[in-house]
Amino acid sequence: MLAEKLWSASVSSLLALLDNSPNGIFICTKEKYLVYVNKAYEQINGLNASDIVGKTLYELVSMGYIETSIGLLVIESKQPTSIIQRLPKINKELLVTANPVFDANNELDLIVGISMDLNKLSQEKWELWRNKNAFSELPHEDTVIAQSAIMRNTLNLTYRAAQSKVSILFLGESGVGKDVLARYTHENGPFRKGPMVSINCAALPSELLESELYGYVKGAFTGAKSDGKPGLFELASGGTLFLDEVGDLPLTLQPKLLRILEERKMRRLRWNQDGAG
Secondary structure, eight states: OHHHHHHHHHHHHHHHHHHTOSSEEEEEETTSBEEEEOHHHHHHHTOOHHHHTTSBHHHHHHTTSOSSOHHHHHHHHOSOEEEEEEETTTTEEEEEEEEEEEOTTSOEEEEEEEEEEGGGSOHHHHHHHHHHHTTTTOSOGGGSOOOSHHHHHHHHHHHHHHTSOSOOOOOOOTTSOHHHHHHHHHHTSTTTTSOEEEEETTTSOHHHHHHHHHEEOTTSSTTOOTTOEEOHHHHTTTSEEEEETGGGSOTTTHHHHHHHHHHOOOOOBOOOTTSOO
């Protein structure tokens, strides 16, 4: 009984201490649930604990409370992580740092994080953090000029995505720099030693797209080169293929493109008895 009372008193004292912290503090479980936020977290995020505690990290993102879940990043990496966190509902930016907590078996147990309002950080502290940490894991900083916290965070996320071998979709209006991010992804990914091939899908006539993407064998159609022609997928083998304005691809071609992205296999166009390629 004495041990239980002492434990209960210790927990109460700890929670009281956390509630008096000027920084927002949150705790997540390895099962991806948010289980605790202190009073400062409520104030900084403009939220009530009752609205968010008990929800999954995925729900918090889908409901627009946060743009990126640092808890999910820590669960994946099992490493201390810092990001610039944007709060879409109130158009605010936070400096968020989270650390993994391991149990006696060295298994991930909890994620504990701290949130700080960038507007309340002194300019000196913000510059110090940005210079030391913003690109601490990102090589080739000089290849992309970025000053705003949002853009630097975008580069951070792009760099993380570039480390995998998955297909990446960049969304944005024409002229926002999707080609710059594509080049940055190529230069920092596992295929950087291979070629970087780009094609503007909106600039090519739809009747030429298939032959440009897939290539063709000898005699595939009238006017075809006698020795055939490799397509862009083939030329980009071992490297990166950037399909600019991919949303402008004809609907008839999009299912074929999806199959290539899923199976990672293709073959050149060829003529068959039905007259189809």
